[in-house]
Amino acid sequence: MSHSTTSLKIESVIKEIFAASFGDKPEDVHVILENRCLIIRLERFMGKIMENLVVTKDNDALRSTSELIMDYLLPDFMKELKTFSDIEFDSFYYDWDDNNLSGVIVGLIKDNNYRLNEDYYPGKDEVHFQISKITYEVEKVPDSTFSFWADNNTLVVVREGLLIEIEKYLVKLDGEGALRKAKRALEKTRIIEEGNIPIILGRRLVGIYLDWMFEMDKSVIVYVFEEK
CATH class of the missing domain: 3.30.300 (GMP Synthetase; Chain A, domain 3)
Known part of the structure; x- marks a missing residue:
């Protein structure tokens, strides 16, 4: 199919x-x-x-x-x-x-195709720098950052290796719900207010979405922009 x-x-x-x-x-x-x-x-x-x-x-x-x-x-x-x-x-x-x-x-x-098939687009280095900077201010610089356009208006950013030790320990103690709530309130707000990704890309933002897979120490950010 x-x-x-x-x-x-x-x-x-x-x-x-x-x-x-x-x-x-x-x-x-x-x-x-x-x-x-x-x-x-x-x-x-x-x-x-x-x-x-x-x-x-x-x-x-x-x-x-x-x-x-x-x-x-x-x-x-x-x-x-x-x-x-x-x-x-x-x-x-x-x-x-x-x-x-x-x-x-x-x-x-599966097989992490986003690692092997990254996109190279104008502003990518600055996008990664801004995302890494904010991640560092909230927790630590990610071990790896990848990004690609899923379609003409949807940018996906994947961060790997971003949790600090106390966050990992909270996950072990079944504190995932509280951790996710805190990170949505803090990290997502910082990325929206300070990331400047729409300015870097010269696009008008429609929505931004952010979630984490704590067990895998991985996070995905999705930016949806208006049609050009």
């Missing part, structure tokens, strides 16, 4: 799972599938529920609801994906944007 055909099938499956599980579905589902990753962008997923939480300014409930939805969705999606695709993934990540009620699910394809 071609990537384009698989992408359409994934879009259909995501909508079906949302409708069956939650009685509602995202306003739009945009799927990117290429040889390094899968990105599923959900526009206004669970719109009415999320909108009510935004109106009440209950950010903790908003984050908890989003995490519960993603945790519930992913196993069903992976099970269904195996019925029509033999693509294997190294790890999955997800995040959301409280402002526009969009979310992304990111799957890095």
Whole structure:
């Protein structure tokens, strides 16, 4: 099955799972599938529920609801994906944007293809420098940073080896939830406010999404930009 055909099938499956599980579905589902990753962008997923939480300014409930939805969705999606695709993934990540009620699910394809198939684009060195600088200020300089364009408007940055010893110990003590909450509040805010990635690339930002796979000491950042 071609990537384009698989992408359409994934879009259909995501909508079906949302409708069956939650009685509602995202306003739009945009799927990117290429040889390094899968990105599923959900526009206004669970719109009415999320909108009510935004109106009440209950950010903790908003984050908890989003995490519960993603945790519930992913196993069903992976099970269904195996019925029509033999693509294997190294790890999955997800995040959301409280402002526009969009979310992304990111799957890095097995064998770390992003390491072997990086893109070389104008501003890449500066992008990596800024990301490494902020990571260092929050924890430490990543052992490795990779980046590539998943499509014309979506930049993916993968960081490896960024946790400090106390963070690793927190993960061992089952403190992953608290660590993720703290890092979303601190690290994501710093990357948004100080990264200057849209300025470096000369693009207008639509959304930024950030998640970690603590067991693998790996993190993915996704920048979505407006169409040129």
